[in-house]
Amino acid sequence: MAKYQCPDCGYIYDEADGDPHEGFGPGTPWSEVPESWSCPDCAVRDKIDFTPIDGGSQAAEVGASTPITPDGSTTTSAAPGAPFRKWVCITCGHIYDEATGDQHEGFAVGTRFEEIPDDWCCPDCGASKGDYVLVRD
Amino acid sequence: MVSHALNKSHLDGDAALNYVDKKKALWILSVLWPATPLVGLYLVSETGWSIWYGLVLILWYLIIPALDFVFGQDYSNPPESAVEKLEKSTYYRVLLYLTVPIHFAALIGCAWWVATQDLSALEFIALALSLGVVNGLALNTGHELGHKKSSFSRWMAKLVLAVVGYGHFFIEHNKGHHRDVATPLDPATSQMGENIYIFSLREIPGAFKRAWHLEKERLARCGSSPWTLKNEILQPMVVTVLLYGALIAAFGTIMLVFLPIQMAYGWWQLTSANYIEHYGLLREKLPNGRYEHQQPRHSWNANHIMSNLILFHLQRHSDHHAHPTRSYQSLRNFEDLPALPLGYSGMFFLALFPAAYRAVMDKRTVAWAGGDLSKIQIRKGKRAYYERKFADAA
Structure with a gap:
């Protein structure tokens, strides 16, 4: 049984428990949750935005330019040798590029986003690390 | 730059430990504000002066904007490392809970006064509108509580929304408005060139329809018809019917005039808030057919300290819409947000005069879009103008 997490507010849909209040009984697989369904806690992320945790897989490939936020860092951690990624601050557009790091902020070339401390803030606008979303090319 | 500097300062790791929320005690103002009509009644009984019936109106439309002017804006943010502690603090939550019975007391107290005292028509209307403003803020309290994840907070939200007879807000706002905000799908986002009176005719019925549809859909998944007490629109509605029914039974037919006036003016406060919060703003449609995510720039923000302190930070609306479950005490300012020139009470008053409102806000909206009118929601028929x-401008 897999779990899926809302990247904005942290709500978790656990297939084992379902969400009876939302009308999904225990054991309801993620694939049976309607595509139009939004996070019941924050409503600013939809099913397609959820990130799989504990062995889940996102059936539909997320479209280009659809961002995924990094809150569940264990789920989005890059394997050694994986391609470098870019993250964009949703409040001001500042981009953190793993390939170049950020010397001014003290992050060496190749520093993975998940290696950055959770209390780090956007150097341009002060938004938190949780306000960054993954840029998918 | 202020927020930037503050947020950077925590990198040394000590900021969270040393952080003191200077507004902590001041949030009590948000709890006390709904009791203002009762304070007015006390002053009437002490002095005999009729003007105190309108105490809320005087404070809301004159004194609060004046204090906003005097005290100015507050750009400070808590350091991110202190936010977890802020969010977990019981103190801020308890303040919200305490506000709920005060809304009930204000309604019942004013109803009792109207039924037992001899009021002139003017005094009657002043009191009903005063209560309406404060009850509009029951929607604010219900708003903050409804975004919380605990079922106790959500029940408190439904109860306080019942005071003003707007229980469907619980569904409509959290699951509808937040999902669709700043798109043409949202009846609670106003268009540039749309005046508040036209907007209200779209917003009030549109909000109810969307709420009902969302709740019906959820209950259908649960295998139930919408006509059940599991329906979270009907739950607060039942409380409203019982509460208003009891007031009519206890205080007589005068309630049939008093209750609708205060309720309508309470609803008007919500309509005013919705009207100014996203005026003209539009999220871009992506190539895949979805709208871009809700970002801080899709809400008008106000950092005016005085009005924020009586509104549980509602005016820091940009961060709220980007992250709806973040609590009021943790809401942040960001640089380059679309900013309202006045706090909400001043903006609500301005909105009553459409030409003046457009003169103030249209140029700001166009500047927000960088002069590109295709990036703005514009009222049908007004685009050529x-x-x-x-x-x-471009």
């Missing part, structure tokens, strides 16, 4: 007016 605006293209002429802002021909040089």
Whole structure:
């Protein structure tokens, strides 16, 4: 049984428990949750935005330019040798590029986003690390 | 730059430990504000002066904007490392809970006064509108509580929304408005060139319809018809019917005039808030057919300290819409947000005069879009007018 997490507010849909209040009984697989369904806690992320945790897989490939936020860092951690990624601050557009790091902020070339401390803030606008979303090319 | 500097300062790791929320005690103002009509009644009984019936109106439309002017804006943010502690603090939650019975007390107290005292028509209306303003803020309290994840907070939200007879807000706002905000799908986002009176005719019925549809859909998944007490629109509605029914039974037919006036003016406060919060703003449609995510720039923000302190930070609306479950005490300012020139009470008053409102807000909206009118929601039939007016803006 897999779990899926809302990247904005942290709500978790656990297939084992379902969400009876939302009308999904225990054991309801993620694939049976309607595509139009939004996070019941924050409503600013939809099913397609959820990130799989504990062995889940996102059936539909997320479209280009659809961002995924990094809150569940264990789920989005890059394997050694994986391609470098870019993250964009949703409040001001500042981009953190793993390939170049950020010397001014003290992050060496190749520093993975998940290696950055959770209390780090956007150097341009002060938004938190949780306000960054993954840029998918 | 202020927020930037503050947020950077925590990198040394000590900021969270040393952080003191200077507004902590001041949030009590948000709890006390709903009791203002009762304070007015006390002053009437002490002095005999009729003017105190309108105490809320005087404070809301004159004194609060004046204090906003005097005390100015607060750009400070808590350091991110202190936010977890802020969010977990019981103190801020308890303040919200305490506000709920005060809304009930204000309604019942004013109803009792109207039924037992001899009021002139003017005094009667002043008191009903005063209560309406405060009850509009029951929607604010219900708003903050409804975004919380605990079932106790959500029940408190439904109860306080019942005071003003707007229980469907619980569904409509959290699951509807937040999902669709700043898109043409949202009846609670106003368009540039749309005046508040026209907007209200779209917003009030549109909000109810969307709420009902969302709740019906959820209950259908649960295998139930919408006509059940599991329906979270009907739950607060039942409380409203019982509460208002009891007031009519206890205080007589005068309630049939008093209750609708205060309720309508309470609803008007919500309509005013919705009207100013996203005026003209539009999220871009992506190639895959979805709208871009809700970002801080899709809400008008206000950092005016005085009005924020009586509104549980509602005016820091940009961060709220980007992250709806973040609590009021943790909401942040960001640089380059679309900013309202006045706090909400001043903006609500301005909105009553459409030409003045447009004179203040249209140019700001066009500046927000960088002069590109295609990035703005514009009222049907007004686009050609605006293209002429802002021909040089791009």
